[in-house]
Amino acid sequence: MQPHRAPLRVIAPVEELQTQQPLTLDHAFRLYSRYVAAIAKRLLGRDDDVDDVVQDVFLRAHKGLGQLRETEALKAWLATVTVRVARRKLRLRKIGRVFGLGEAPEYEQIASTGATAEDRAVLARLYALLDTMPVDNRIAWTLRYIEGEKLEEVAELAGCSLATAKRRIAAAQETIDGAFSHER
């Protein structure tokens, strides 16, 4: 399956091009909060954690804003931070479930309101399966097939080697193939 999202072309806003001023936190937030929220939603599969993740990402990221002058670099960096924050959230969620602190969520609401019933059902089943996997495998697979990143980018975002990224994706895929073929 090929990645479906063409990389968004991002060039500095006019005022930045003119002055080359470092980005402030609120400006970066206005530019990229939607982008971060979208990645968080796809990684976590739940809307109720998205706001927290977006805040965490920008608060973690703001220290380095002064050193960045290219918005493209900022966007890539925010994606990396989002993956880290989401990974932590997913691990906490897993630990919580082990200790009986959280029930498995229902994912039938994950799809946008215009989605067909079949899409909703596929997504609900898919995210329920992702919940059963090791977090690193889940993240690698989601980045590859839901987020639509190239393998090299998956490795970079997940902070692992290309070989490890491929191995994680393959392991996750095996689980998904098994579950869906069982249902057919």
Next chain:
Amino acid sequence: MSADLMRKIETARAQVDVAWTDERAQVVGRQMMRRKRRRDTVRGASLVVASLVVLLVVGFGVRRYMLPGAAPNVASAPLQTDAPAVLKLADGSVVTPVDRNSLVRTAQTSATRVVVEVVSGAAKFDVTPNSGRVFRVEAGRVAVEVLGTSFTVERLAQDSAKVSVQRGRVRVSWDDEAVELGAGEEGLFPRQRAQLPATSASSQPVESAAPTAPPAPPAPPAISARPAWRALHQEGDFDKAWEVLQREGIDKVRDDAGELLAAADVARMSKHSAQAVGPLRRLLASHPGDPRAPLAAFTLGRVLLDELGRPREAADAFAQARKGAMAEDALAREVEAWSRAGDATTARARAEEYLKLYPSGRRERSVRRYGGLE
């Protein structure tokens, strides 16, 4: 991965989108800035304490250093800024964001091509006529190309956009479709394929059109083919959609499964859950074989159980949802509904059925709890 599974995931993943409205961004942004101020205050206070300790140890006069310089650094840029400035481009074109939540940026500027992206909100464009230069506005999947005109582009949810033309002509394109709009026309894009006026789709590159071409025969308005509330529903503006739907009468919604499901969504998302019951019941009665029927039944069960406190009716609804991918969740919720209805016997029977069908099911814990099997 099999081709069929690939296709399913390929199609479904495009539907994972976050409802990130400007209002939500504002709320989250304000919370974030509060957290940052708290964090800065704590850090500032820590710095003060550390400074005091050092100063005491080295025996300097402490008081002198405790006063203004030791104050915590709480200064931070407010999220809310003043109204965004008008963007004046080198060729004299003017871009005016309609409010301070609207954000635009140039993605490309050259003598032959200018590309401006509407990141959020809406902006009005007054474009200086120039036949040698393409002026393109991008808003999600929708792109508008012009030569000399005045128009407004509003970015909406799910990469869609509303385009209104005040003067001249524009060419609106999305995916592999395109349509031209003249002065006084407006539309929501991407359009449904069936709504495209055949005569207005243009294969002519915009560069070759006259800068101030006369308006073409008016295209049918894009919004009129569907009820107004459906357009608002698609934009994610559920409160306004509810107002319109209520005026038109929710019981007058067309007897179509998609329409009924959408009407129920509008009611639920605008916090009128009780009014969602009607369309969902109509869908189940009129279209029991529709592939969306289990989803409607599950949604009905959730509304009745979680929001209206009618567990017995909810149990019946969940029972109807026990088909397809949601079967496991529906049975688990049915156990819960019977338990809440006070029918321990049926709850237990359904719980045993669940454990038999899904021996290591995801909802085993709650099923055992509500089924009295712990």
